[in-house]
Amino acid sequence: MMSYAVEVDGLRVARGGREVVHDLTFSVPRGSVVGLLGPSGCGKTTLMRSVVGVQIVASGTVTVLGHPAGSRQLRRRVGYATQNPAVYADLSVRENLRYFASVLGAPRGDADRVIEEVGLGGARDRVAANLSGGQLHRASLAIALLGAPELLVLDEPTVGLDPVLRGELWGLFHELAARGTTLLVSSHVMDEAARCERLLLMREGELLADDTPDALRTRTGAQDLEEAFLHIIQGHEVAA
């Protein structure tokens, strides 16, 4: 079995005639929770779209579970939740999940399982348009969990959630990783970075760091990750 779920090599992406991702190379080990961090607009979403295979890339390769990103063979094996909740606003939570479950050919009962996993049991019959922002995000996340995919690509999955729910979702992510699922999770909240096994730090389309949280702290001599990132960004600017 391969040791990497995602292998990105020399990836460049141009949008609107401007290069927004510059020559990225990194790997995501199988069964790990990898955090993708960086300010808004740094290219996190573009990178995640490239991994899922919906982004037109300029050059470089993205290999997912041994296949080129976006391959037909991957369509049941990769779960993706976009930053804006991609659900049908005029359907109930359960109707949304049932529909995507039949598209994926997920087993019966999978819709109800993922509703419970994201803690939406009490809102399953509510129309998505009437949900709160946090609930809507969780409904969108639930769709990504359908069919138990091997790789989960989650773009800011915990936005707008209270600390208790955030803690629960991170608990779920680690549980999934313990069962062998690989997770690539983007965030701009530093306390979430500490919950990841590896971190990718992005800024202006470049990868500034790819390491474990502990190694980042040791390398920079910083107390917390926020400070460590500041060190790295300043060091990068001095070098450039």
Next chain:
Amino acid sequence: MSLTITLATTRRILAQLRHDRRTLGLLIGVPSLLMILLRYVMDRPQAFDRYGPILLGVFPFIVMFIVTSIGTLRERTSGTLERLMTMPLGKLDLLVGYALAFGVTALVQAGVVGVIALTWLGLDLQGPVWTLFLVTLLDALLGMALGLFASAFARTEFQAVQFMPAFVLPQVLLAGLFVPRGQMSAVLQWVADVMPLAYAVEAMRELTWHRSVTGTLARDVAVISGCALLALVLGAATLRRRTD
């Protein structure tokens, strides 16, 4: 293509319509009301027999054009289309799913408007009733396919809504709503000849006025089907798995 996914898509779209009662009411109510209005504005049965079929041909097209262009634009902007494109759903599954759902809706609409026109309003239908439903269905599918295609060129719902008059009104004018096609200049007649809606209107006239299925009706049905198919292929080309 997968039958399970196609039917799941049809069910999903019908469920969306079911949740949106007001839209459903408008889909059925507006054409009915306009038909009744037309009858009493005309106030002469002969005039209604002339213009009624035009409306019958235009409604399903307009309504399905609007519903599909806005519906697919929402799929594009809300991210659900992108999500589906990462899943094992074929473009045909989505297109046929839409076609089935809106086909059913168009038939219900045609049923209600047809019954009102034929009974209460006294529209004189000479041809067999099934031809009315066949042409309505094809007409609706044509509107749906063009709406899907047009939605690719709209970034906002404001733009999408305005594609409706842009696509529909020239066709209605050229289909002979105010001036019969025979009296238009040669250039306009030539333009009218390549407008699919003109054939839908002509088909509706043929089947209301003639007792049997005429050669013109058969040709119109073939042209509308061909155009609907072509528009669906164009619409399918706008569904991309990878975007910028």
